[in-house]
Amino acid sequence: MIKNILFDFGDIFIDLDKMATFNELVRLGISEFTEEMMLFNQQYEKGLLSSEEFIDFYARQFPQATKEQLIDAWNAIILSFPERRLAWLEHHALHGQLRFFLLSNTNALHITKVKERMTLARYERFRSCFERFYLSHEIGMRKPDVEIFDLVLEKNDLIAEETLFIDDTKEHIDAADKLGIKTWNLIPGQEDVTELFIRKRDLF
Template sequence: MIKTLIFDFGDVFVNLDKPATMREMNKHKIETLSENLLQVNQQYEKGLISSTAFVKSYQTEHPELQENQFKDSWNAILIDFPEYRYQFLKKLSEEQTYRLILLSNTNEIHIDWIKDNVPFFEDFKACFDAFYLSHEINFRKPDAEIYEFVLQQHNLEPQECLFIDDTKENTEAAKNLGIHTWNIDPAQEDVVDLFTARKELF
């Protein structure tokens, strides 16, 4: 029996355009990211470096890049947060049938954009029993440690949890720990259809 629902954020609640950041950076003559910057991205997602240091890492390799140009490019991945998905979660929260947890790989610059552009963000956040952002807990998916952290924090049995994420690598890592998963396809599926998409679990 499923007792806990663990949700990703991007492309589950917030619509993403994942290639958009590189498309925007191409406009500033950045065609590819160096291995160093790819590592920096992961460090930033884990909250191991500050936003200031993160921006400077890009400017060190691309001195012509202005901070506002970089941040606009970085945030281009974020499209919108349809309110009906918040209403779906709010209803789940009010029913109190399941423990609700958010588990997202994200970073301070993206969350600042969300706070500025999604008027119901704080109400959305309040619907959850726990709200875990990778840059705040210093873990990121698909590392096993992040799932083990959540299970331990809440004394959860893996087989009583369902994890919803759009990235196959992330759901596979959770599945390896015995957690039920839904690898959602944002092009064809919507989180509000959870109970029909994975009806065998409910």
């Protein structure tokens, strides 16, 4: 029986346009993400670079773009957070018997944009629904690295087989599966987190 749920954030609760950043960068003359860019992106997600260092890197690669344009492009991925999802989460956090945790790969610029899009009051309502709130750039780890799952399990005395991990990225799901964590690879646009207790009723 499931007693704990680890939720991803993007495309689970807040909607994303995963092509938006790339499309905006194309307009600025950036045609592809190089291996070096991908490495910088991952380092930034782990909090190993400041936002200033991160944007300075891209500004050096593409001097034709202003820093403001680069920040806007980076944040273009962030869309809206439907109120129905927040209401669903608040209801089950208040009335349910499950332990809720957030486990998200993100970064400082995106979180700032999320707060702006949601409003700070709604963001704090969201955050208060979780026992612990794990953001990759704050803890120096990112999915799908096994260490981030081990951290959550060990720090909170969770049993893998009693824990459900919900994420829209197959690579992250596969990593959790290997540890014996139950998983739901949610497909955005086809499934919704508010359907959890219908789609996964066999686990509860």
